[in-house]
Amino acid sequence: MTQLRHALFSIAIAGTALLPSLVNAQNQCDIDQSIAGAVDQIQESHQNFSYSGTFLKESSGSRNFIAKSHAAGEELGELDYLNAPATEEMQSVWAPRGPAITACELSAVYSLHLEPGPKVAGRSTSALHLRPRDGLRLGYRLALDNASGLILKSESFSEDGKLLERHEYASITVTPKEDAAAEESVTALMQHLDIVGLPFGYKASLARGFEEKALFVSDGIAAATVVFEPLPDDLSPGEGAVRHGATLTYSRGSVVSGTRILVTVIGEVPLAAARLIAEAVRVAPSR
Known part of the structure; x- marks a missing residue:
């Protein structure tokens, strides 16, 4: 990790x-x-x-x-x-x-x-x-x-x-x-992103402080963090998942426009949702 x-x-x-x-x-x-x-x-x-x-x-x-x-x-x-x-x-x-x-x-x-x-x-x-x-x-x-x-x-x-x-x-x-x-500690909302392809009901926001490397995705109850990293040269594109309790960690390695990228979804979501989230947001940081 x-x-x-x-x-x-x-x-x-x-x-x-x-x-x-x-x-x-x-x-x-x-x-x-x-x-x-x-x-x-x-x-x-x-x-x-x-x-x-x-x-x-x-x-x-x-x-x-x-x-x-x-x-x-x-x-x-x-x-x-x-x-x-x-x-x-x-x-x-x-x-x-x-x-x-x-x-x-x-x-x-x-x-x-x-x-x-x-x-x-x-x-x-x-x-x-x-x-x-x-x-x-x-x-x-x-x-x-x-x-x-x-x-x-x-x-x-x-x-x-x-x-x-x-x-x-x-x-x-x-x-x-x-x-x-x-009045002294008003918390600013994270910036909402309109990302096509997210599962129905889910919304995405920039993870403040990690805007170029991560997103926060939630339907109001279910929530996941999406982390973007370079795909190591010794790893081939593909996917893997492991669940610990309610928390799923799902990773997918892809090549997007010639760039090797590793997308990891971590949160309380089913595998089907994690796959859709990873597919929808894999190019979001470059937008």
Whole structure:
């Protein structure tokens, strides 16, 4: 794994962070207003609340206890792997703000259902079920904090309904953002790119700081980082993929206009979606 790909991996694992909504756009479709409100609350939660806590991550037979902290309105957070080797303890997590999406747009690619949820970390929740309408995204079951909209528990499911990964907070402290601080840390949206050929419902944005080497692609729930590198001379064009829990790493080597390029898609997406994303964006950095 190259240094760039390692630096951007934290973007891909933030796939459950929703993008900001459009004002009053929920009236564009016939959707239950409680679901529309829940979607809006999720999208606003990272801007309106600071939090710190410890959660359990279960993935591919492994169990990790992770401490996470995030300041309201900030893009970067910190993860501390409490039972990992010393060299893997700390990670930064980037929760980017990208193209706007509404609950109506989300309902075009997921079947949405909201019901009372279990208590998580001692807090009351609502359970939001997202069942994909096609084979280009995973399924999710989210437990949303009723007070803040923060996701306190998430479960990711494969195309055949198999549980791939589970995150659940054991303890968490949530603090509302003060109004005075809201004006001091306005987060700029990433630049949206109109790329032909992306899977239906997905939108692409430049990965700020890596504009010539990476993109961020998301449908509002499913998310992936796309990294561009020169294809090494000792590698032939082709593809390869490996999944760890909900996260897929898919690489494709190609020759585009005489240039050897390696495109890697890292995120919570099915293989079919990763292939379409790689094909659609493989020449995007040069545009």
